[in-house]
Amino acid sequence: MTLTLYELTGKDDRRFSPYCWRIRMALAHKGLEADFVPVRFTDKEIIAFSGQGKVPVLVDGDTTVVESFDIACYLDDNYADRPALFGNEIARGEARMINHWTNSVVHAALQPLVIDDIYQHLADEDRDYFLETRSARFDHSFAAIQAHRDSDVLVARNALTPLRLTLAEQPFLAGDAPAFADYIVFGAFQWVRSISPFKVLEEDDPVRRWRDRLLNAFDGAGYATTAYDG
């Protein structure tokens, strides 16, 4: 049985969705092969069968699962004989907190640093859609927001403090080895790396060293798609 993951793409086949990266890594963690199907923002008809309009969408035989956290739960429940993404209910519960911290704190801190880079790396057909759906959230143009990134990045690095302190004590968020909590946060850095040369993390930042360990995990699965070196 082959799994299929529908994931967001930009121009030059850049797979830049942080949520889709979580599942790429979860599949690698489980040692599961999958076909990866690129979907542009405006390609909604490709995933219409899922009953909603967002990627990632995982198809496993007759089963379709959406929402990255729910997909991870599905994989852990249905491939329980393979390495655990959570392994018990406490770990699953705690990972939801890390999920919400990532979505509401990390993504919010990183977005202004690369918002125009995202726009510049979209497929041409997606640009109007992105402009319409995102501009309402901001008072300024993407370029004007991103123009402050040399100072905004200091705020973003500071927002990563709980992650940095944790990685001073153990190599991964999940302890001695990575698990889904790591992939949740790692996705945010793959999002940036896929569409921007901007260096969010300094060379000697423990967060960067952790990110690099994850990039190299699973035979370098994190390097599999078009990205910058940052």
Next chain:
Amino acid sequence: MTLTLYELTGKDDRRFSPYCWRIRMALAHKGLEADFVPVRFTDKEIIAFSGQGKVPVLVDGDTTVVESFDIACYLDDNYADRPALFGNEIARGEARMINHWTNSVVHAALQPLVIDDIYQHLADEDRDYFLETRSARFDHSFAAIQAHRDSDVLVARNALTPLRLTLAEQPFLAGDAPAFADYIVFGAFQWVRSISPFKVLEEDDPVRRWRDRLLNAFDGAGYATTAYDG
């Protein structure tokens, strides 16, 4: 074998250390009886046997354990047949992240709201110590800092966003039932409640409802010491 927990106290026997509350709850979770020994900030000689100067200190027969997270790990490893505080290595790793988030974000957000209330509820003998060790961290008097709390509390409530979003999905941080991750964050609210009538959480805040569930857990262990109703 009786366990002994050395924990911080203020005047009127107020047990206000957030770190000590984590262990009170962990002991209740494990169904372990303990003697609770109050220690003032300047009572360092009472815990000198531990080789350091901070509470909580847990003594279990010939074993002495310090640092709240290490005590939780000790209890889970040595009382593994009782309800799990973590239960696997992934949950333990993730809880360290919640630990650092609580210490660096939640405590930092709550401290200015009650810093003068803490001072006012210290034993007389501890006041000079507190003033000397804490004042260097602030540019203003405790009373002046706390005077802004009606606006600062809005910032603090916003800092709780990841917790609030998580509790919209599940009753506890650890999922359907509480575990150590919950007690880590709960300790912060017990700290406030022990020394201040100030209402950090609004009545309809899911975080408040979660806190109240934890207050009522284990036959109301959270109500066992002197506190305000807040």
